[in-house]
Amino acid sequence: MAQLENNTIMTGKKPITQITRDVLENHYEMREKCSRPENDDLFVATYSHDADSNNTGCSSCDRSQLVTRIPRNTEDPHVHYGAIASGNQVIKDAPTRDRLAEELGGILCFEMEAAGLMDQFPCLVIRGISDYCDSHKHEQWQGYAALAAAAYARALLSVGPIRASTKNEKTDPIWMVPFPRNLKFVGRQDQLTEVEALLSMDSGSRKIAITGLGGVGKTQVALELAYRRRGTCSIFWISSVSQESVQQGYMGIAERLKLGDVDPMNVKQQVKSHLSHRNAGKWLLVCDNADDIDMWISKERTALESFLPQSDLGHVIFTTRNRQVAQRLAPSHTIPIEEMDQHTATQILTQSLPPGLFHDRCPSPLRFFSNWPSSRWQSHKRQHILRITASLSQIIYHL
Ligand SMILES: Nc1ncnc2c1ncn2[C@@H]1O[C@H](COP(=O)(O)OP(=O)(O)OP(=O)(O)O)[C@@H](O)[C@H]1O
């Protein structure tokens, strides 16, 4: 729309005027119904149509009740941008019109068809305004208003790529998780059940934080949840270690959502708007490693919290080491992940060792390593530690 406006300003060409003229010139059968009428009468709101008049127009209405307006210096159609009220009955009463307009906080016009459409798919509604929603007669403007609206639609279609919203886009869940499933995932059943219960609730806060020490297994829990919900909703994953990785994440989501005309400066807002609309369907957004509170919460307009989508159909899961982040972003649903109990840690360690190396008789040295937070033995030293552990367990087992 902005492009269409710009083109008009820059070139001085008025595509809508041109299209309406061309249509009327080339299609004589439309001239009678769609030409611009002469009279444009607006009566004051308190003056109703003369009901006794037996003609179709307002020739019997009191012309002293007309609103005095400065005539436009052109007869070209004028485009208004703003909210349209959609209702289930025609408004034909000026005081009702004015009351509703005030209650709804300023609207351009009333109509009766678009409300149902907008619930089904994202769309732009273009209407030709043919009357003043009062009791007076304006039928002669209907054809011209319809032509002007059609001309605008045609001019709009000619300036930019229009992406058709297909059924598939709406219903096929998108899968955007950058890690494979951890087939050796163990434990954390209570936390998984708790988060799954929150995800299946229809009401309440849509934000959940999984929090705990570094390496304790937060990302693993989020990953397992994502795989458990795969296919039931779109799942997006943003690595939140830095502003750059978040920006990249949003760009990736915009691409998968096939948002047209993605502007890197504005992509977070574009993704937020899209996912906040019901038409985006069900979704889950994982913001992994959201540890930096300044990135998420601040008075700056760039604070990431303000770019989180909100929808009854969507949930956001944060994983964070930072309890403050958890409590600020998801105050009612913070799920702590404690360090592993010995049984779980031993299970992970067993699975990481070559088959047959671990045995119940393995005594304390192996238990010592298995109790370490996994990040420690996940580091570059992990293989080394595992090798020592394996050797120890072998030695001890064969003693
Ligand atoms: N439940 C689990 N089952 C199997 N392995 C696990 C589990 N939890 C953690 N691990 C192991 O520990 C490693 C670290 O876990 P994870 O990356 O989830 O920790 P984190 O809490 O997200 O750490 P950070 O705070 O550094 O992001 C994993 O790569 C995995 O090898």
Ligand SMILES: [Mg+2]
């Ligand atoms: Mg993590």
